[in-house]
Amino acid sequence: MNTPAPRAARVTPISGFPEYLPAERIVEQYFLDVIRETFELHGYPSIETRAVEPVDRLLGKGGDADKEVYGVTRLAADEDEDAGEVEFGLHFDLTVPFARYVLENAGRLSFPFRRYQIQKVWRGERPQEGRYREFTQADIDVVDVGELSSHYEAEIPLVMAEIFAKLPIGRMTIQVNNRKIPEGFYRGIGIDDITGTLRIVDKLDKVGPEKVQGMLEEAGCTSEQAEQCLALAAIRTDDLGFVEQVRALGVEHPTLDEGLEALSRVIRTGMENAPGALVADLKIARGLDYYTGTVYETQLEGYESWGSFCSGGRYDALASDGRTTYPGVGISIGVSRLLGLLLGKGLLTASRSTPACVLVAVNDEEGRPESTRIATALRSRGVPCEVAPKPAKFGKQIRYAERRGIPYVWFPGAGEDGGDQVKDIRSGEQVDARPDVWQPPAEDLRPQILRREG
Amino acid sequence: MNTPAPRAARVTPISGFPEYLPAERIVEQYFLDVIRETFELHGYPSIETRAVEPVDRLLGKGGDADKEVYGVTRLAADEDEDAGEVEFGLHFDLTVPFARYVLENAGRLSFPFRRYQIQKVWRGERPQEGRYREFTQADIDVVDVGELSSHYEAEIPLVMAEIFAKLPIGRMTIQVNNRKIPEGFYRGIGIDDITGTLRIVDKLDKVGPEKVQGMLEEAGCTSEQAEQCLALAAIRTDDLGFVEQVRALGVEHPTLDEGLEALSRVIRTGMENAPGALVADLKIARGLDYYTGTVYETQLEGYESWGSFCSGGRYDALASDGRTTYPGVGISIGVSRLLGLLLGKGLLTASRSTPACVLVAVNDEEGRPESTRIATALRSRGVPCEVAPKPAKFGKQIRYAERRGIPYVWFPGAGEDGGDQVKDIRSGEQVDARPDVWQPPAEDLRPQILRREG
Numbered sequence: 069m070n071t072p073a074p075r076a077a078r079v080t081p082i083s084g085f086p087e088y089l090p091a092e093r094i095v096e097q098y099f100l101d102v103i104r105e106t107f108e109l110h111g112y113p114s115i116e117t118r119a120v121e122p123v124d125r126l127l128g129k130g131g132d133a134d135k136e137v138y139g140v141t142r143l144a145a146d147e148d149e150d151a152g153e154v155e156f157g158l159h160f161d162l163t164v165p166f167a168r169y170v171l172e173n174a175g176r177l178s179f180p181f182r183r184y185q186i187q188k189v190w191r192g193e194r195p196q197e198g199r200y201r202e203f204t205q206a207d208i209d210v211v212d213v214g215e216l217s218s219h220y221e222a223e224i225p226l227v228m229a230e231i232f233a234k235l236p237i238g239r240m241t242i243q244v245n246n247r248k249i250p251e252g253f254y255r256g257i258g259i260d261d262i263t264g265t266l267r268i269v270d271k272l273d274k275v276g277p278e279k280v281q282g283m284l285e286e287a288g289c290t291s292e293q294a295e296q297c298l299a300l301a302a303i304r305t306d307d308l309g310f311v312e313q314v315r316a317l318g319v320e321h322p323t324l325d326e327g328l329e330a331l332s333r334v335i336r337t338g339m340e341n342a343p344g345a346l347v348a349d350l351k352i353a354r355g356l357d358y359y360t361g362t363v364y365e366t367q368l369e370g371y372e373s374w375g376s377f378c379s380g381g382r383y384d385a386l387a388s389d390g391r392t393t394y395p396g397v398g399i400s401i402g403v404s405r406l407l408g409l410l411l412g413k414g415l416l417t418a419s420r421s422t423p424a425c426v427l428v429a430v431n432d433e434e435g436r437p438e439s440t441r442i443a444t445a446l447r448s449r450g451v452p453c454e455v456a457p458k459p460a461k462f463g464k465q466i467r468y469a470e471r472r473g474i475p476y477v478w479f480p481g482a483g484e485d486g487g488d489q490v491k492d493i494r495s496g497e498q499v500d501a502r503p504d505v506w507q508p509p510a511e512d513l514r515p516q517i518l519r520r521e522g
Numbered sequence: 523m524n525t526p527a528p529r530a531a532r533v534t535p536i537s538g539f540p541e542y543l544p545a546e547r548i549v550e551q552y553f554l555d556v557i558r559e560t561f562e563l564h565g566y567p568s569i570e571t572r573a574v575e576p577v578d579r580l581l582g583k584g585g586d587a588d589k590e591v592y593g594v595t596r597l598a599a600d601e602d603e604d605a606g607e608v609e610f611g612l613h614f615d616l617t618v619p620f621a622r623y624v625l626e627n628a629g630r631l632s633f634p635f636r637r638y639q640i641q642k643v644w645r646g647e648r649p650q651e652g653r654y655r656e657f658t659q660a661d662i663d664v665v666d667v668g669e670l671s672s673h674y675e676a677e678i679p680l681v682m683a684e685i686f687a688k689l690p691i692g693r694m695t696i697q698v699n700n701r702k703i704p705e706g707f708y709r710g711i712g713i714d715d716i717t718g719t720l721r722i723v724d725k726l727d728k729v730g731p732e733k734v735q736g737m738l739e740e741a742g743c744t745s746e747q748a749e750q751c752l753a754l755a756a757i758r759t760d761d762l763g764f765v766e767q768v769r770a771l772g773v774e775h776p777t778l779d780e781g782l783e784a785l786s787r788v789i790r791t792g793m794e795n796a797p798g799a800l801v802a803d804l805k806i807a808r809g810l811d812y813y814t815g816t817v818y819e820t821q822l823e824g825y826e827s828w829g830s831f832c833s834g835g836r837y838d839a840l841a842s843d844g845r846t847t848y849p850g851v852g853i854s855i856g857v858s859r860l861l862g863l864l865l866g867k868g869l870l871t872a873s874r875s876t877p878a879c880v881l882v883a884v885n886d887e888e889g890r891p892e893s894t895r896i897a898t899a900l901r902s903r904g905v906p907c908e909v910a911p912k913p914a915k916f917g918k919q920i921r922y923a924e925r926r927g928i929p930y931v932w933f934p935g936a937g938e939d940g941g942d943q944v945k946d947i948r949s950g951e952q953v954d955a956r957p958d959v960w961q962p963p964a965e966d967l968r969p970q971i972l973r974r975e976g
Contacts, residue, residue, distance in 0.1 A: 085572035111878030111908030118539035142646035192596035424565030454565030
């Protein structure tokens with residue numbers, strides 16, 4: 069705790085590093101609690117990885133990932149032997165650290181290994197609406213040695229669907245595709261550049277079908293091939309109807325068959341266990357080389373322009389140490405992005421700015437021990453409470469509670485028989501109460517998360 | 523998530539950045555849950571602050587704090603306009619960010635303002651036993667505008683005592699002193715250099731009374747003054763007896779009277795609400811200028827050489843914006859240090875490495891939907907479970923559960939009437955069960971934290 073008192077200078081926010089007021093943080097905690105509880109109900113244990121990774125691991129196979137990485141150096145390093153290049157950086161997602169953790173601990177983990185991870189990540193991007201430099205992600209992944217059973221690709225989005233059903237938000241739709249469908253389809257119509265074609269089709273939402281048609285033709289497709297690509301990407305069904313619609317396009321390829329079967333398994337499992345939560349959406353590409361099977365994106369109804377709040381997919385090689393390859397499937401909720409939208413637009417609030425359900429009033433400073441005993445009795449039965457800061461007039465003590473949204477004020481010795489009374493300051497109702505038996509209504513025990521229609 | 527598959531290189535741990543295996547993390551989560559729940563029962567809301575602060579705020583009033591700070595820079599910064607000196611650093615405690623948060627949000631907070639904060643902090647120190655470069659702290663503070671009522675100094679250690687009583691650890695003793703006692707006492711015997719004297723007396727545990735006597739005399743004390751300082755520092759009582767023992771030394775000073783009265787209030791409140799948890803220990807100094815009243819340190823019985831696991835005190839100026847001063851009192855648990863000791867010495871383990879209480883077996887791949895329905899039914903009633911990865915022989919499925927410590931395996935359709943059965947794989951007992959009514963014993967629902975005598 070070597071903490072000097074801070075000086076007055078510089079108390080402005082840092083762009084891209086959001087912080088919440090206590091009532092907003094209560095909403096965030098509620099979300100994180102629902103997420104954690106659901107992950108654990110599905111048998112995912114938690115891990116946390118250190119905030120830093122070696123820079124060369126973060127930069128991975130190159131590209132312009134380095135634009136996003138924050139380097140970390142000891143300020144005193146230039147004075148001693150640690151001086152030199154930047155060795156460590158803050159992680160920019162939870163997948164790179166997880167892959168490293170799996171390799172590092174492979175001998176001490178049981179496979180197939182599943183885990184959840186809820187942590188902050190950092191990216192040095194230009195901040196903009198819904199994009200932060202420090203933000204929280206909640207990931208689940210399953211990883212196995214050599215081969216991974218395909219049923220995990222169907223199970224993992226169900227965990228997220230369960231979370232979205234529990235949260236006080238609008239309708240979240242998890243859009244699922246399988247990379248083998250476009251791959252097989254493109255090959256079936258004579259297109260060889262799969263990645264290039266996927267990358268163009270991925271722009272559909274941004275630029276529209278006409279531009280994509282033109283871009284595909286520029287890239288060497290015939291106009292008929294381009295039309296077929298667009299026809300495939302337009303298919304979206306919340307049942308198994310997508311199979312027939314693809315078949316109607318008259319394209320044949322064994323990889324296409326594999327993809328259709330795999331996607332059918334995922335959608336069928338979704339229909340059985342979370343009706344309406346998953347749709348087959350054949351334009352979803354996730355634009356990335358390393359996804360090799362199922363891919364997921366998730367939109368919030370009415371806020372499609374915000375993009376995906378929950379994405380992931382299957383990798384054939386989540387990690388590899390050269391001898392052993394670890395295939396995996398994972399999905400990640402962008403918690404800060406989702407809360408940034410919901411809190412930023414005032415769609416959610418907490419009923420109070422403190423966990424305290426009761427303020428125990430203080431009659432005079434000599435009475436504080438009695439008020440403390442009452443608070444201890446309430447807490448021992450799980451009722452969060454605090455004791456008033458000062459033996460002020462009762463009106464002032466009630467206003468202290470009001471300002472924080474605390475619903476009850478407890479008055480020691482206020483009853484006609486000298487017993488205590490408790491007042492619901494919302495209704496004004498005041499009744500006799502004993503600290504060893506009184507219990508608030510269940511909905512008042514914790515702050516409530518209130519949804520406003522936006 | 524733009525995540526390239528990691529390469530094989532560099533999967534060694536980074537010194538000072540500990541990571542837990544899943545079973546260890548379950549112990550950590552248990553500790554963090556107890557801490558959070560207790561903070562909330564006492565009416566503390568949570569805040570989280572960003573990981574970074576401006577470097578000039580972290581370095582504060584100088585000294586060699588800069589040795590400890592990790593600077594943060596965008597790796598791409600030298601390619602664009604952000605280039606130059608290191609502007610931000612990772613916070614090294616939670617008090618500096620909290621003080622800044624109070625100043626930044628003063629107009630939007632209600633005072634007296636209390637909060638808890640459980641976050642990672644980073645220090646670029648040389649790692650050693652019980653000292654990390656990345657570690658978790660759990661802090662509570664109460665801060666007010668202009669003046670802070672003294673009763674908070676008595677209440678805040680009670681929150682920590684309640685936490686220690688709930689955790690499966692040995693006896694934690696919170697040692698309390700009040701800076702006004704040595705200050706008044708030193709002035710009363712004619713010593714003027716209060717800070718210098720405190721700093722020497724603070725070495726008592728390290729170097730012993732004889733060396734301290736010598737150092738005090740070197741610093742200008744008479745041998746009688748030095749003896750008096752040592753006599754004061756030797757006083758330690760778990761009741762109000764310390765007052766009489768100080769009085770018996772025959773020193774008079776109004777600041778001493780104030781300090782004795784203030785410490786009596788804290789100890790009396792402790793005796794009433796948490797008997798045995800607090801002791802008056804007049805050698806506690808916390809060696810720091812900015813504590814102005816009560817100070818706390820906490821030792822774990824049998825591990826006194828590890829130093830304090832929970833420390834804090836009262837500041838007259840937690841924060842100040844030049845016009846308004848915010849006095850505060852706070853205390854902080856070094857969660858990682860405590861767990862580093864308990865897990866490192868094998869004193870605590872979790873009963874399993876997963877939250878799953880039940881593994882639902884799979885008879886064959888066609889039976890997976892039925893196993894999934896059973897799992898969904900169990901989860902809907904709060905029973906964490908997972909479905910077996912493969913329809914292997916039952917012995918193999920049981921071993922899958924055993925390796926993770928999952929206590930129950932559910933066999934669909936194994937009963938004589940075609941109903942399900944569940945097996946406690948520890949006892950081997952297998953009974954008929956229905957997924958819509960079966961409930962494990964309460965102690966099996968969550969992983970248990972097991973204490974081994976060390």
